[in-house]
């Protein structure tokens with residue numbers, strides 16, 4: 001798919017096998033493995049640990065090793081080891097279901113950009129044997145969550161690390177848990193490494209995934225280890241966080257990683273700081289009993305440790321911030337840890353809880369929000385830390401999210417040469433605006449992506465129709481019940497895409513708030529519209545699940561009231577692959593959260609990178625990506641942040657005001673699509689998205705802004721390249 005720098009047809013796949021004390025790996029040459037390891041283990045600590053509860057990096061959306069093998073037609077071998085590796089890459093499972101949504105996908109995209117840019121970074125996260133969950137949707141029931149069973153052993157790019165000192169045994173780490181009497185139980189984890197290999201196969205980011213699902217662990221540990229964001233009880237939830245934070249230093253030590261800087265992608269892993277503070281108290285302040293340390297001593301140690309920590313806060317929404325009842329924490333953590341938390345995780349509004357966002361806010365040298373608007377909201381939420389909270393607007397990994405068809409179009413123009421290495425070259429699209437060959441290529445690529453999307457959707461609808469007779473599931477789409485085998489949805493019909501987690505503040509049902517108004521726009525003008533919706537609600541989020549059910553319930557009414565001109569289709573089991581097909585194949589990407597609760601919103605950026613315009617509330621990134629008349633449309637409440645209401649309660653979600661605004665905007669959009677030459681108006685918007693938005697909303701630029709916060713030195717050429725990306729944008733204006 002993606003031409004790589006290694007397009008030397010003489011490349012011998014044997015040269016992609018490499019070894020060290022922890023195992024044998026496939027994907028990069030030995031020199032690359034050695035170099036990456038040397039960077040991460042050198043005594044100067046000149047590298048970064050990126051800590052995240054979830055990492056979304058499914059191989060079915062980005063897999064440079066596979067692409068290289070296929071391009072070079074090196075798909076078989078006589079050598080037994082190589083044969084095994086090749087088979088795994090070409091035929092292995094293509095999902096690593098250890099992510100729940102935007103936070104994980106951002107982590108994956110960030111790490112891929114670090115790999116592309118050859119920045120010495122290592123990631124730590126958890127491996128969940130049961131992933132997040134798999135979503136079945138039944139029109140009568142709504143969302144049904146099913147356990148995912150996947151097989152890390154068979155998944156390409158994942159390796160169980162070996163213990164160098166115990167031949168044949170996996171590397172293991174141990175972390176202590178305590179009961180309320182401070183009796184200790186050790187929990188053991190084995191360590192998987194996912195190699196996030198870059199597209200030229202000359203650098204990679206190791207991700208160490210701690211796997212606590214081992215039989216030797218006590219049942220509650222195994223239970224907490226199984227499923228991402230398992231929230232059966234606050235105890236299980238706290239245990240899960242307690243595996244990540246305290247697991248970090250032991251795994252780094254076991255492998256010999258020396259990184260000085262730690263980057264917290266959200267506060268989930270902040271407990272790592274407790275261990276560092278405890279060490280500081282012991283070793284430098286000579287305090288033997290931490291439970292007796294004074295406030296002054298703790299603050300001094302925390303200040304020292306803070307110098308190592310960088311913190312990204314991702315949301316103003318409550319559910320994104322961990323607070324645990326002190327009694328819950330007493331059942332797993334030692335009293336010396338609780339002594340530190342009393343001070344550092346204090347929550348004046350809720351004295352019986354430890355607040356981990358407050359903790360992370362206190363122990364860092366710099367914190368960042370994920371868009372400019374979100375920075376302003378965060379300043380309001382944390383006035384005491386406002387000085388150190390800056391904005392670094394999120395991005396997405398352009399090599400992952402630009403579709404194959406669009407990539408092929410870009411490749412045909414010398415003005416865009418090198419776009420894979422440098423997303424900044426898209427400013428040159430300005431010169432191609434009136435180039436009719438460019439416009440034709442772009443239009444055809446868009447049509448191709450719409451065809452791919454509709455092939456997927458039509459096949460799904462047909463499949464559901466067949467299932468109706470063979471299973472007890474009522475298919476999620478009213479449309480499946482109507483069609484006979486040759487009725488299909490038509491890709492040339494104006495298509496609105498909406499896909500993300502179903503949380504109430506994201507208001508997936510907003511545009512159906514007044515069905516009569518919506519349908520009258522469609523019917524009076526004879527403008528057909530397909531609405532393609534997708535997304536999961538957290539299994540414990542009953543209000544979120546009921547929004548899914550509402551969407552299903554609206555289908556028949558929409559169809560009937562629009563005289564069949566409008567169809568609302570729900571595509572179950574949203575994941576990265578589906579996201580990739582959707583953002584490229586629709587005509588517009590819709591986002592309608594309650595402002596200012598969407599801190600960033602990255603799916604809209606994925607659309608913009610393919611030239612698909614957004615139709616969105618002025619929230620998150622869109623405040624920065626919207627250019628009037630050029631990149632898309634805005635609608636809805638735009639009140640000042642200072643007066644913003646952060647409430648998520650149903651009657652404060654502004655449905656009436658924002659849906660009304662939507663019904664005023666929609667006709668402008670549809671008119672432009674149906675009444676102007678599509679080759680002109682919508683294509684103009686596509687082109688302006690490429691030229692104004694790709695250079696900014698990509699993770700190379702974002703990584704460059706992060707680097708300015710890290711305490712690391714880069715080599716000459718890398719430094720130069722990164723300062724080039726940093727110049728593309730200043731999030732902090």
Ligand SMILES: *Cc1c(COP(=O)(O)O)cnc(C)c1O
Nearest residue numbers: 101102500575576579601602603
């Ligand atoms: C990009 C992505 C998200 C995040 O979308 P938002 O617009 O930020 O809500 C969630 N899930 C998947 C599978 C994605 O690819």
